[in-house]
Amino acid sequence: MTQSAAAQFTLPLPASYRLDDVLAFHRRDAESVAEQVSARQLRKGMLLDGVPVVLEIALNLAPDMEHDRAHTGARSSATCTVLADGPCTPAIVAYARAAADAVLGLRIDPQPFAEFTAADPLFGPLTRAQAGLRVVQSATVFEALTWAIIGQQINLPFAIALRRTFILQAGRQHSSGLWCYPDASSAAKLGPDVLTTRKFSRAKAETVLRLAQLVASGELRLALGPDYGIEEVSAALLAVKGIGPWTVNYGLLRGYGYADCSLHGDVAVRAALQRLLGEQDKPDLARTEQFLARYRPHRTMAAAHLWASLHPPANGQDTTPQS
Template sequence: MERRIALPAGYRLGDVLTFHRRDQEAIAEQVTPQRLRKAVVLANTPVLLDIAFDGQSARCMAQADGGMTPAVQAAVEDALLNVLGLRIDPQPFMDLAAGDDVMGPLAQRQPGLRIVQSATVFEALTWAIIGQQINLAFAIALRRTFIQLADIRHSSGLWCYPDAAAAARLDVEALLARKFSRAKAETLLRFARMADGGELDLVVSERNPIGAISDALLAVKGIGPWTVNYGLLRGYGHADCSLHGDVAIRAALQALLGEDSKPDMRRTEQFLQRYAPHRTMAAAHLWASLSPKGDGNG
């Protein structure tokens, strides 16, 4: 499968590449200045997404081990929009913030900022579980372990980020032996097995709106509001996620307001509420304000 996707004016390619370049060992993602290759299981099939950037467009190729079925093709289309950061239009937030004394100047300093997503909802939520309450370097190492233990490789040689079925087959003891805490390992496998077994429906539909999915995730032992909101943001591209529990968001708000201490979660939630229904982009701009590159990759 091959297609070309037009990129919007002012597209910040560097942000996209930075997000997908996090693992320097590059077992599942290979990133160069003009190319992104990522392996992931889509519709039960190992798939390589190979994206070459050329000016204002992206030439996207997908190689599916086992054939490009309609289900795989649909999953590829979704994954491409996610990894390219094309789900959320940033302009409505920019319009909302234009006259705002606090976020307006910050947003104007970071034009074109977008939310880059994980390839799949499952990847976003498992990454949120893996990365919660630990430093980024350790989280990336655990993510790499998770991918390798799931043991699915594309014919290109890249390891695939697994789907729920592959993750559900893992053993808690194997994760514990590779530096996962028991709580994190049990939550990860509990989530994977519920998703694989149908107890958790992660597909948005008229009968299963995003609010119902959020409530179902919150009912899973070990999954809290931060994990859910991060998953909605990075997995679904939901435009109105409140990341008031995120330490980096609170640190950015402290700096923005010029205060001596971080605002608590309640005050942060109240602040972000001003930007509903575009709180996801508010979070992106706060994250970016902490980054030397201003890339919004919280």
Template sequence: MPLQQISIELPEGYRSADVMAFHGRDAEGVAEQVAPGRIRKGVVLDDIPVALDIALAPRRATIDIDAGGALTQRASQLLDDALLNILGLRIDPEPFLRASAGDPLLGPVVQRNAGLRIVQSATIFEALTWAIIGQQINLNFAIALRRTFIVQAGRQHASGLWCYPEAADVAKLSVEDLTTRKFSRSKAETLLRLAQLVDDGALSLERSDDIEHVSASLLAVKGIGPWTVNYALLRGYGYPDCSLHGDVAIRAAFQRLLGEDSKPDMPRTEALLARYKPHRTMAAAHLWASLNTPNEQS
């Protein structure tokens, strides 16, 4: 029997299929298991392995929480934060839907995909490590590396579900633990450097509204560049105004919408995204989604 069960009301028009698609990217999921109307997710919260079993109904999510015992106050706070991320409830899509209604380029795309939400990684550390793992390699290889990373550094819950590791878990690894499992040396070194800084307290991953400070702190870590920071701000911090102008898929989406022969370069992409301030995160989500829908002309 689960230790605890909680219920979260979901907004009208909530698109549970989008949420399940995000968490079901790995068909062999070791830390996430997705079935119709259900997501199982393993996380480590304040050094406690926790299995979450989330049942999604049209207007309500019911979550069974199995921590093998009582959660600490800190773990309970982290759990509340993680559920907002996992369920895509941190950024309300309605303001961007209204703001983009008259936009000739992206407006029709947004209207066709109204209700799209930004689903996030359970924790900021998970978002950052995924950004490092996935950068500059194809998605299938990135997913396989992530799976390896979870099994190497994570902890297995009593239910059998693996829990995505905390920084302290990753800091125990060596570079060779990763490079012998198909990680490049630069990825391995960056992952371990990040984990050690967080574990030592030299780098804080507490949620903050001071995005400039957060960005500067992350950029100071060797191996972390602007794309990784912006992705972490989007998938981890839930910052609503990330500029993903360095993302190849964003540039490809603009090329498609503009009907041009080549992708816009990064400065032009940055300028195109600037018109959607302060909603550039939602703009990015709709641009990504547009690559998977027919290119209808308005």
């Protein structure tokens, strides 16, 4: 067994942090091979710079807040330990920090949207009922984009099963036993038949691997920079065969924590909007896009609240967007 190198850092958690929501999101796969979730710990496996890494996040709640669910996390923090099966380089630690922000849903502050919609007759009551709702991101941009492709136009349980297959075929196992979500280089080595013989459609398998090959070769750049922002990466992704506007917007949401994604093409968003408006039929794409445009530059949070409204909490806590 490889000896894991470790680095550690701590992230503060904001007041009224909805811990149960975040953990519920990461528990979506009951047979998960790349995530382990307990009441106060999240373990996430991923390939960073080709190195198998497990990010262990211990969630430390202030003692006087432990039983006050309405204020969980008011003076709390997340202690993050990076366990790498290889050198724990500064680059790997930086990637792990970004991953921790993402999987804990810390990239988008929910308060600006709550203030923006305070007097809104539709979203005002919704945001107050779901106060503090956060959007959890994938640990890496590549994971977000592959998840968007895998999940497109199929139900969530089937998408989760395909995701598990992708991890087992393209990922690597950490010395702890947890599997690591693939990076582009590891996925690019697969042939489509490896996936199509395991319930992937041919189109879905080819699109996932096409993305992996383009990223691994450097032909498709995912890292943002001064000369390469959201508009540029969106255009580059749309140029990839098999990737359309919904996949791009969902990838921007889960991968970059972009605050203004328009999910007007999302079936669940349209269903939630139908319910919110009290109408007999789902609004069409054009009307949904027009409706969401009112909430710029906060359309990501608008989608999150619409998603969550379809899953009323059984215990007063879990309204996390599950898409």
